[in-house]
Amino acid sequence: xxxxxxxxxxxxxVLLRDTPEGLQTLLLKRNKAxxxxxxxxxFPGGAVDPEDMDAAGGDTLLASRLAxxxxxxxxxxxxxxxxxxxxxxxxxxxxxxxxxFSTWIYxxxxxxxxxxxxxxxxxxxxxxxxxxxxxxxxxxGELGILPPTYIxxxxxxxxxxxxxxxxxxxxxxxxxxxxxxAQGTELPTVMFRGDAGYDNGDVNMQGxxxxxxxxxxxxxxxxSDVDAAYPRLAPV
Numbered sequence: 596x597x598x599x600x601x602x603x604x605x606x607x608x609v610l611l612r613d614t615p616e617g618l619q620t621l622l623l624k625r626n627k628a629x630x631x632x633x634x635x636x637x638f639p640g641g642a643v644d645p646e647d648m649d650a651a652g653g654d655t656l657l658a659s660r661l662a663x664x665x666x667x668x669x670x671x672x673x674x675x676x677x678x679x680x681x682x683x684x685x686x687x688x689x690x691x692x693x694x695x696f697s698t699w700i701y702x703x704x705x706x707x708x709x710x711x712x713x714x715x716x717x718x719x720x721x722x723x724x725x726x727x728x729x730x731x732x733x734x735x736g737e738l739g740i741l742p743p744t745y746i747x748x749x750x751x752x753x754x755x756x757x758x759x760x761x762x763x764x765x766x767x768x769x770x771x772x773x774x775x776x777a778q779g780t781e782l783p784t785v786m787f788r789g790d791a792g793y794d795n796g797d798v799n800m801q802g803x804x805x806x807x808x809x810x811x812x813x814x815x816x817x818x819s820d821v822d823a824a825y826p827r828l829a830p831v
Contacts, residue, residue, distance in 0.1 A: 599690040599691070599695070600692075600693060600694065600695050601695065602687050602688055602695040602696055602697040603642050603643070603695065603696050603697065604642070604643040604655055604658065604659060604662075604696075604697050605640065605641060605642045605643060605659075605662070605696040605697065605698040605699075606640055606641075606643060606659035606660070606662045606663040606666070606698060606699045606700070606701065607637075607638045607639065607640030607663060607666075607698060607699070607700045607701065607743075608638060608639055608640060608663035608664065608666070608667050608675055608680065608700075608701045608702070608703050609638045609683070609700065609701065609702040609703070609747060609751065610638070610639065610667065610671070610673060610675060610703060610704075610705050611702055611703065611704055611705065611726075611751070611757050611760065612704065612705050612706070612707050612709075612723070612757065613707070613756050613757050614707070614725070616725050617725045617726070617727060617755060618725060618726050618727075618751065618752075618754055618755065618756060618757065618760070619723045619724060619725050619726070620638070620723070620724065620725075620726050620729065620748070620751070621638070621639070621671060621673070621705075621711065621721060621722070621723055622636045622637070622638070622721070622722055622723075622724060622729065622738075623636065623637055623638070623639060623670055623671060623713065623718045623720070623721050624636050624637075624718065624719050624720035624721070624722075625637055625717060625718060625719070626716065626717055626718070626719050627719075629717065631694060634739065635739045635740055635741060635744075636738055636739060636740050636744070637740070637741070637744060638700075638744065638747075639663070639666050639667040639670045639671050639673070640662075640663060640666050640670075640698070640700075641662065641666045641669075641670075642662070642696065643655070643658050643659055643661075643662040644662065644665075647659075647661045647662040647665065656699070659699040659701075660677050660680055660699075660701065661677070663675070663680065663699070663701050663703075664676075664677060664680075669714060670713065670714055670717065670718050671711050671712065671713060671718070671721060672710065672711060672712030672713070673705060673709055673711065674709075675703035675704075675705060676703065679703045679704055679761075680701040680702070680703045681701060681702050681703070681760075681761055681764040681765050682699060682700070682701055682764075682769045683700045683701065683702050683747060683750065683764060683769060684699075684700045684743075684746075684747065684750075684769050684770045684771075684772055684828070685697070685698065685699050685700070685769060685770070685771050685772065686698045686700065686743045686772045686773075686774070687771075687772070687773045689773075689774050689775055689776050689785070690775070691776055698743070700743065700747055702751070702760065702761075702764065704757045704761070711723075726748055726751045726752045726754075727752045729748050730745075730748050730749060730752050733745055733748070733813050733814070734813050735813070736811055736812035736813050739812065740814075742774070742785055742807045742814050743772070745807070745813075745814045745816070746807070746816060746828050746829045747829075749816065749829035749830060750828070750829045750830070752830075753830055770826070770828055772787060772828065773787075773788070774786065774787055774807075775793060775796055776796065777792060777796055777797075777798035777806065778796040778797065778798065779797065779798050779799060780798040780799075780808075782808050782809055782810055783808070783809040784798055784806055784807070784808045784809070785806060785807050786798070786805065786806040787805045787806060787807075787825070787828065788805065788825045789803055789805040789821040789822055789824070789825025790802075790803060790804060790805040790806050790821075791803050791804070793805070802820070803819065803820045803821040803822065804817045804818070804819040804820065804821070805817070805818055805819075805821045805825060805827075816828070816829055
């Protein structure tokens with residue numbers, strides 16, 4: 596049995612601003628030629644570099660914040676303040692993936708007039724979009740994103756302003772998410788803790804459903820009959 600590659604520390608920051616139309620976020624489109632998430636829309640982010648760890652004095656959590664801010668500058672020319680960042684969740688790539696990450700997902704406010712400057716290499720497009728519009732576009736198959744991005748957007752869609760998001764998320768428990776890929780299904784499916792098939796990857800096992808299923812270019816988040824010990828990751 597091949598040993599799973601170690602998950603490399605990484606981080607992402609969801610940049611947010613208030614507008615008359617509602618809470619907006621910045622989405623970046625990755626170069627189609629990239630092996631990981633090529634052509635998909637993402638939040639600024641990337642791996643924690645040795646320089647981030649050195650600057651943080653070996654504190655991995657602080658290094659993840661530094662990396663998120665650095666990536667926002669490198670990919671979009673924006674500078675979120677470390678003290679403004681709130682931790683939303685922590686995702687670890689499934690064991691079967693050849694390249695794995697242990698990713699902290701933060702949210703941070705930005706001033707409305709901050710200018711976006713993309714690098715033109717790794718990132719080919721950028722757009723500000725309301726969180727709720729991004730959710731609608733993905734659910735209609737128009738916006739290609741990965742499950743962590745979708746679930747994060749679904750979570751943030753519950754807020755009308757940056758202030759209300761910060762107030763609640765600063766005191767909320769940030770979920771640790773370790774998805775597993777389902778077996779025996781034609782539709783790509785990732786299962787989360789609390790799903791009946793989580794421990795063995797059997798998508799057809801009878802019982803609770805806590806999973807995301809890719810159908811017609813969009814992810815469906817399903818949470819049904821799940822034990823309270825495994826709270827939902829996003830509104831259903």
